Amino acid sequence: MATEKPLVRDVDVVVIGAGISGINSAYHLQTRCPNLSYTILEGRRELGGTWSLFKYPGIRSDSDLHTFGFSWEPWNQPQAIAEADAIKTYLESTAKRHHIDEKIQYEHFVHKLSWSTSDQRWTLDVEHRGEKLTYHCLEDFKGTIVHPQFWPEDLDYKNKNVIIIGSGATAVTLLPNLAKDAKMVTQVQRSPGYFLVLPENDPADAWIKAKLPTWISRRLIRFKYLLGGLLIYNYCRLFPEAARKMLRKGIAQQLPEGTDMDPHFKPSYKPWDQRMCITPGGDYFKAYREGRAEIKTGKIKTVTGDGLIMESGEEVKADIIITATGLKIQVGGGAQLLVDDKPVDLADKFLWKGCMLQDVPNLWYVIGYANASWTLAADASARLFTRMINNMEAGGKKIVAPYLTAEQQKQMEKDNVQMLPLNSTYVTSAMTKRAVPRAGKSGNWKPRVNYFLDMYRAVFGDIKSGVRYN
Template sequence: MTAESASGVPDEDALFTDVLIIGAGLSGIGAAYRIKERNPGLSYAILERRSRIGGTWDLFRYPGIRSDSDIFTLSYPFEPWKRPEAIADGDHIREYLADTAHRHQIDRHITFDTRVRSADWDSRTDTWNVQAEQDGVAVTYSCRFLFFGTGYYNYDEGYRPAFPGEAEFEGRIVHPQFWPEDLDYKDKKVVVIGSGATAITLVPAMADSAASVTMLQRSPTYVFSLPRINKPANVIRKILPRKVSHAAIRYWNAILGWLIYWISRKAPGVMKKFLRNMAIRHLPEGYAVDTHFKPTYQPWDQRMCFVPEADLFEVIADNRATVVTDRIASFDSGGISLVSGEHLDADIIVTATGLQLQSLGGIAVSTDGADVKLGDRFVYKGHLLEDVPNLAWSVGYTNASWTLRSDMTAQSVAKLLAHMGENGYTHAYPHLGDEELAEKPSFDLQAGYVLRSPHALPKSGTRRPWNVRHNYVLDAIDHRFDRIEEAMVFGRVGETMTVEA
């Protein structure tokens, strides 16, 4: 891929690069490394709307923010995690990303405080024209290939249902996605609404200094306790060289995570009994486990919540936190009235009520001026979009660490760029054509944020290469033996050639 084409050149006023990456979080930093590793001759740039590296790990700053999967699989294969924790705090993850970007000189290619608004593919020049804003000033970028490392949820809005009577509440209502820096909850009565990973993280963290913390949930969530420090892993790290030990631990944890998921789906009764016994073991004798920790759905119908060292159970057992399973009747001046008639006194109410799904960071995408309706497009191999040239989107797993898939995506894109360069192609895209293909949702969860926005994401087919699987083992095998020309169209400016495997 080069900056010139046979029939035209990008806008002279545009800032041109071979590859433009949107987002400087886990996906964007990883993509930059993999693309440069395999294609050292290509230029690239990263546009980040925030002021720091980190993406999700810079956005979320609520108390206790941490990874909800083990850090060895969440970290990159090429950059070993050096700290002792297996479940890492958000600040340390962000530091790891910043250090990785600096070590590999990726930070030199990042432009911060840049919000991308739209991207239009120009088939006359085989380039993307990207419109962005920097401090309110419009800026145009141009590139041959566009990579979205924007995640899958809305950074501007969390899910925040309206509650009856909330205007009467005299305390403070906050959403974890926009945690106020000045929020003082010491010696305050706190109610956290929700039972997902965010609520389960917040409750133990706030219990250390709040007067009381109550987790109010409509229905329970499966909770799995893991060690904060993986002692066998740290022994291996002392014995083997850093890169070898990191690869071994990462692979082992990935397989272990896959086995937990496989058992949950194939033998849900076994997993439910195991998790129930885990809760009973850590909670006081006679605690109403079946009321507060026995969901009505099957394991992994929704994402399972992992807690380090059973910290949620510990604060409950120590009477520093309480779980209430009920429904909200209304807010009032002093807290929340429940359908059961109980009242929860509160000075602060935290609405840990979830996320909003969003494709491609909310950026408007078009080809030759025609809008691309993402909900009408199939996903190819988990990262390319049907009939959309030179564009990739990194989306992680719902049942495993984000990076397990995002790194495969980055490597696949790097391989595609190399193939295009070696053959002189200036565009490539997956094409389904007239083939009939049954569809299914891209996310295989019954979580609220998925069910609320069924058309927010592109479609998945039911057979490869259009099937979005949340199965790391099968994807890793496919990735190893990937046929790059399968169902792909390759071509040069002014001509098109279909290559079929």
């Protein structure tokens, strides 16, 4: 929790955000760049990011913690897919053990970042306050409307009819947990997605822990999940039709006998064109088998006083509507970015090695993977930027910034791709609204999708092509 401490105003490095990526970045900074001072600015009153902000029932990771957790502080709990409280405890204890919590300045919200070439430094406009969160409800509905991000801890859904709007990880997590006490939970989705059923406690992990020393077993289990995730992703991309059949067969085995797969469990896109949902132990499907949940697929025509009406004309009654949709990508926390008093339009820029913005000096973004555990890419980014900082220090340089020649810029404008290689609505919407930078199709400007390659390049790869040191 937040404690008042003297405001740190002048440091070598500022980390914005005390979530899992911020804590990871801080560890690598203090370990690999021990002579540099740093602080972490966190807009909220506690660390943990997602895992302390969201309060809805059953919130859990959608990646295994052996790879989602820190490489330098292995996850040692039996459950690979963990709930928020366990993850938050892990983050808090890790930050405390490595004295990272002492560097956090809570309730410091960054509004603007300004780079001055003449001063060779960033200046941040920071508001020190408590954060107030608000949202708008669907006006016609007379019951209770809840967004998972602002979950009321006293919400009573026992013996109530509940509608969950959405088909992503939040909806898939909420449904089995609400179905335990609700009268009926109805998931309303515009389009279906793919599912991967994983064991709650993998017997292979238990065997490895029992047979091998701790220092070996932790590394072996982490490698097992790293390799397994990469193999599944590449199989889906290389053999999409075979993967589609395999995944649909797995779903059919989980559903009640005689359930029609179309349209509720027949995605129109290829596997891993969008992020795949994980259901530990098949808890999502168990709710359907036990008759405590149902699903409706299609577009919503309107919201009424006691539920909603689908475009098909079907009416769904509810006491509570949960809007588990509407995720928005916000790069840099929405802070305004200026270079020599000129605003930077993110959509006009390209990302170098997935973490540096074209023509913007001494700024590194920590962006995770879309196709694997987020923290893996965050770890590769941290190794890369600490290496670059040390390279600058050794060479007496003060500034580093990626750049494109006029010819390269012209080519990239004609031939570019999304920063995150998914066609999910929240990704395409961010591109349409010009809220995110772009990526190229080759070289250091390509999106990152392979942890092993990215980590190798971060530690041993070229850090001079496409960037200028001054």
